[in-house]
Amino acid sequence: MPQAVIAPSILAADFGDLAADAQKVIDLGADTLHVDIMDGHFVPNMSIGAPVVKSLRKHMPKVFLDCHLMVSEPEKWVQDFASAGANMYTFHVEAHANPAALIEKIHAAGMKAGVAVKPGTPVEAVLPFADKADMILIMTVEPGFGGQSFMPSVMPKVKTLREKYPNLDIQVDGGLGLGETIETAATAGANVIVAGTSVFAAPDRKAVISGLRQVVNSKY
Ligand SMILES: O=C(CO)[C@H](O)[C@H](O)COP(=O)(O)O
Numbered sequence: 568m569p570q571a572v573i574a575p576s577i578l579a580a581d582f583g584d585l586a587a588d589a590q591k592v593i594d595l596g597a598d599t600l601h602v603d604i605m606d607g608h609f610v611p612n613m614s615i616g617a618p619v620v621k622s623l624r625k626h627m628p629k630v631f632l633d634c635h636l637m638v639s640e641p642e643k644w645v646q647d648f649a650s651a652g653a654n655m656y657t658f659h660v661e662a663h664a665n666p667a668a669l670i671e672k673i674h675a676a677g678m679k680a681g682v683a684v685k686p687g688t689p690v691e692a693v694l695p696f697a698d699k700a701d702m703i704l705i706m707t708v709e710p711g712f713g714g715q716s717f718m719p720s721v722m723p724k725v726k727t728l729r730e731k732y733p734n735l736d737i738q739v740d741g742g743l744g745l746g747e748t749i750e751t752a753a754t755a756g757a758n759v760i761v762a763g764t765s766v767f768a769a770p771d772r773k774a775v776i777s778g779l780r781q782v783v784n785s786k787y
């Protein structure tokens with residue numbers, strides 16, 4: 568299993584002071600930033616778009632920006648996000664008829680490509696793309712909102728992927744923090760850990776980031 572990647576979700580950051588709050592978690596040991604994009608259509612909520620990524624990029628030239636597109640027309644925004652400075656563009660398999668072609672388009676635009684699945688979508692929907700994409704995201708909550716409860720019921724999807732692809736980056740997103748949730752996700756084989764509320768709301772963010780990393784890295 569690849570090494571841990573700890574990706575705080577800026578959905579839980581202070582949007583009024585975003586670059587500074589995001590920089591803090593990087594300084595405290597986070598590897599990347601997870602940027603949640605919601606269009607109010609694929610999910611029943613709206614968040615931010617490419618202009619915010621562009622501004623963040625200006626403030627943090629070197630930080631890896633992992634963008635999670637919860638949008639109905641993911642092919643529409645590839646160039647905007649590439650131009651804005653996104654490093655990874657993760658789209659939902661439920662939102663596109665030809666994921667392989669979209670992965671190629673994302674790569675051609677100079678970004679890494681991720682493919683996400685909602686909790687109700689079987690893992691078979693992403694298996695054909697696991698060797699083309701740079702990462703598979705198994706959602707551990709219904710996409711659309713931060714601060715929800717982790718769903719252990721999706722762990723068999725993580726296990727199946729890890730058994731078939733020992734070196735794949737497998738991301739989990741939603742409701743993760745220290746304790747039972749990270750233990751369960753890491754045991755199943757997840758190595759890229761998104762954590763919004765548990766990091767940004769913690770009195771000791773550094774301890775949460777290093778604790779998550781330690782649990783993942785103890786599994787291999
Ligand atoms: O994609 C998401 C929601 O759709 C977020 O990344 C996720 O919810 C992270 O937030 P938290 O750790 O607070 O659950």
Ligand SMILES: [Fe+2]
Nearest residue numbers: 603635740761
């Ligand atoms: Fe996300």
